[in-house]
Amino acid sequence: MNNKKSSTKQGKSVTKKDLRNLYFRSFFLQSSFSFERMQGVGLTWMFIPLIKKLYQSVEERAAALKRHLVFYNTNPLTAAIITGMVAAMEEAHAKGEMEDTSAINSLKGSLIGPLAGIGDSFFLIVFAALLGIAVDSSMQGSPVGVIILTLGVSLIWYGGLWVLLKQGYHRGEALLEQLTGAESSAVMSAIGIVGAMVVGGLVGTWINIITPFADGLLQGQLDQLLPKVLPLGFTLLAFRLIKKGWSAVWVMLLMLVIGMALGHIGLLGTPAG
């Protein structure tokens, strides 16, 4: 990162206020989302105040804007690490400590993939783990579960974003090492256990499909074998099809057709009807 140690320019520093500004603008990362640039326009907009502060000439500003108006797409939460690191690099460039700006985009390019992977799966698993509680209460008509889920997700989103941004700015490289280290993979596998078990519980509770065949006699037999074996079976079928490369919409249409056909001839039904 330090191509030139000696300071050639008296550039300004990134202050806590600038980081706070980047934090609030981080919520707009997916702005004007497009297939071509994805989060590129949003990222550029996030950095506009900092660009205006660090660079005074039109040429420098134009170069900085062009630099960021490229394809960019990662998880909006873990993106904060890159945001912090890029802020540090722009600062170094403005101060003349880093002549070559190509390092900025190569850093972005090399991190968006891995960080999207970590962020997306972390968020999804935490969400699945919290969802179990919310389903119960919503189905009974109480908003408590949705509120708890919202608080939990918000804590991670609003709090995590700030921590990652600040840490990314101050000690980006060390933070990246931590994220890919043993400690974090142990945490991920722990959350993974919770997620898998909770989803297992949801499949065992919230898919209401039975067979009314022979006035419920068959269902009675199935229940003695394994209760909720039909929901389990259909979930595994859907899983197989998606693994085989079917798109979700086609699997949904297939399930709809299966349900309607078998429902019509009285092989499948819902508990109430």
Next chain:
Amino acid sequence: MALQTWQIILISLYAGIAAMTELPIMILPLTCGMPLMVGPIVGLILGDLATGLVVGMSLQLVWLGMTSIGGTVPPDKVVGTTLATALVILGGMNYEAALAVVLPAALIGQALGILTQTINSFFAHWADRYALKGDTGGVSLTMWIGNLLLFLVRFVPVYLALSFGMEATKGLIANIPEWFTNDISVGGALLPTVGFALLLVMIIKREGWAWFLIGFVLAAVLKVNAIAIAILAGAAAVLVSLPKLASRDRS
């Protein structure tokens, strides 16, 4: 019950804003754009929170794994949930049938979403031209136009559907024969399997299946409730992960 104009406007506004919490502006709590929240909010506006909660959560289970990962556009859950909740509360449709009926609306919403993201690519080029001049205000402007488009693409369809579609749809629902409602309800009841399957594809690695089965048996056979399962899962996670960490520290 007839829809009041203020209800239509509020619901359409919420649909536009809710869709923005996933793309493009994530300033509201992230759950605001999810069916589990869209349902109760629409329910609240229509004066039936409890039904909104049930419809929202049922749709949440169907939409579980369908997030816009990697820039793909999933079937539109906001438009889908908004219309489903309104149909159940106003039209007296049962919610399993609503799950199935709402799929076409969600697919139209998806098509509009894809169109918008394509159009936004042009705005990105517009931003390029401002960038060459170092014009930060111009770059901001293109961003806001793109965002406005992402808002309108949810607001307008919901507004039109509620204003002109509800009465006709209610008439249709009243005329649907009972056997058809029953059949489509069975289809609707199967849809959450797809949501769970998508989620499983994304979160389960090899040994995860063991934990999945433990959770399933606890719920289906032993009738353990969700909070108890979450507690057991937390305990299992600690027991399994702590030794792993300790052994790594020693080596």
